[in-house]
Amino acid sequence: MLEVKHLAKHFGEKAAVKNVSFQVNQGDAFGLLGPNGAGKSTTISMITGLLSPDEGEISMHGKTMRKHPKFLKQRIGLVPQTIALYDMMNARENLEFWGTVYGITGSALKDNVNWCLQVAGLEDNSKQLVKKYSGGMQRRLNIAVGMIHRPEVLIMDEPTVGIDPQSRNHILETVKNLNRQGVTIIYTSHYMEEVQFLCERLAIMDHGQVIAYGDLNDVRQLAGTLATITIDTQGDLTALVAELQQDLSLKQVQNKEGALVMQSTNAASAVSKAVLAMSRHGLQPTKINVEEPNLESAFLHLTGRQLRDGWDGASA
Numbered sequence: 001m002l003e004v005k006h007l008a009k010h011f012g013e014k015a016a017v018k019n020v021s022f023q024v025n026q027g028d029a030f031g032l033l034g035p036n037g038a039g040k041s042t043t044i045s046m047i048t049g050l051l052s053p054d055e056g057e058i059s060m061h062g063k064t065m066r067k068h069p070k071f072l073k074q075r076i077g078l079v080p081q082t083i084a085l086y087d088m089m090n091a092r093e094n095l096e097f098w099g100t101v102y103g104i105t106g107s108a109l110k111d112n113v114n115w116c117l118q119v120a121g122l123e124d125n126s127k128q129l130v131k132k133y134s135g136g137m138q139r140r141l142n143i144a145v146g147m148i149h150r151p152e153v154l155i156m157d158e159p160t161v162g163i164d165p166q167s168r169n170h171i172l173e174t175v176k177n178l179n180r181q182g183v184t185i186i187y188t189s190h191y192m193e194e195v196q197f198l199c200e201r202l203a204i205m206d207h208g209q210v211i212a213y214g215d216l217n218d219v220r221q222l223a224g225t226l227a228t229i230t231i232d233t234q235g236d237l238t239a240l241v242a243e244l245q246q247d248l249s250l251k252q253v254q255n256k257e258g259a260l261v262m263q264s265t266n267a268a269s270a271v272s273k274a275v276l277a278m279s280r281h282g283l284q285p286t287k288i289n290v291e292e293p294n295l296e297s298a299f300l301h302l303t304g305r306q307l308r309d310g311w312d313g314a315s316a
């Protein structure tokens with residue numbers, strides 16, 4: 001539906017984006033993940049037509065930005081990294097203003113404004129001046145403004161930066177809700193947890209390049225990291241552990257304080273193998289825990305660096 005091919009952008013000597021390609025499908029929640037300065041905002045500015053690329057092409061439904069900028073701009077909404085609202089107006093007036101900028105009037109404008117207020121959960125505060133809003137509410141209105149022309153794709157540039165965890169959760173739920181209603185989302189973040197929560201497909205950017213791209217699970221697997229499986233049970237594990245250690249698809253099989261612990265690239269198959277073997281040894285699983293590899297380990301594996309602390313890590 002939306003395709004980005006071989007995008008490149010320089011600022012003077014600085015190559016901010018180098019040969020970036022990816023595809024976003026209709027209905028996707030697509031994550032664009034990368035550390036500070038990776039080139040995420042520059043990429044987004046090109047997709048929204050705010051910056052023209054030095055090289056490469058953006059197209060939507062087969063039409064290119066170069067030839068059909070209006071077609072694309074009507075179908076793409078942007079939630080900018082910095083809040084862009086008139087704080088001396090209320091939420092409804094802000095939405096009406098931006099709707100008019102898009103040429104929407106009359107009952108269509110009213111419908112769109114109401115829909116935006118509802119999705120952002122601001123119906124009860126629509127008459128309040130924006131300067132009286134909390135940071136989280138301003139962020140939500142910022143998202144609503146990006147949707148005023150009912151775009152097919154909503155691109156969000158780090159919409160949760162600088163807000164408290166509760167507002168963050170509210171925003172994540174808002175985005176999930178929008179996606180459920182059929183809006184395609186491109187979600188930019190340097191928080192792994194957000195992308196893992198919202199997105200089924202993603203691209204990881206670093207130093208202007210895409211270094212990993214695909215389904216969330218594929219990208220996690222790409223890291224070569226293994227899921228850790230822990231199965232609690234009662235009884236003697238010695239013979240069971242010895243047997244499972246012979247299975248080459250299972251790694252690090254051990255008895256850890258009476259629990260069976262092992263690693264595998266395929267957690268589901270490992271669990272079923274272990275449970276079958278346990279029943280042969282007369283053991284009953286009492287609790288099974290699977291810890292899948294995460295994007296943090298994928299990023300670390302790909303770059304040798306840590307992306308950034310997650311929000312829990314940051315607030316803990």
Ligand SMILES: Nc1ncnc2c1ncn2[C@@H]1O[C@H](COP(=O)(O)OP(=O)(O)OP(=O)(O)O)[C@@H](O)[C@H]1O
Nearest residue numbers: 011014016034035036037038039040041042043190
């Ligand atoms: N207008 C500009 N002029 C010069 N350099 C720029 C400009 N915009 C971005 N850059 C540089 O291009 C690189 C990519 O920046 P960009 O803002 O796209 O990164 P980002 O991934 O959005 O980072 P952040 O997470 O900090 O928002 C950075 O090194 C940045 O300093």
Ligand SMILES: [Mg+2]
Nearest residue numbers: 040041081157
């Ligand atoms: Mg940015």
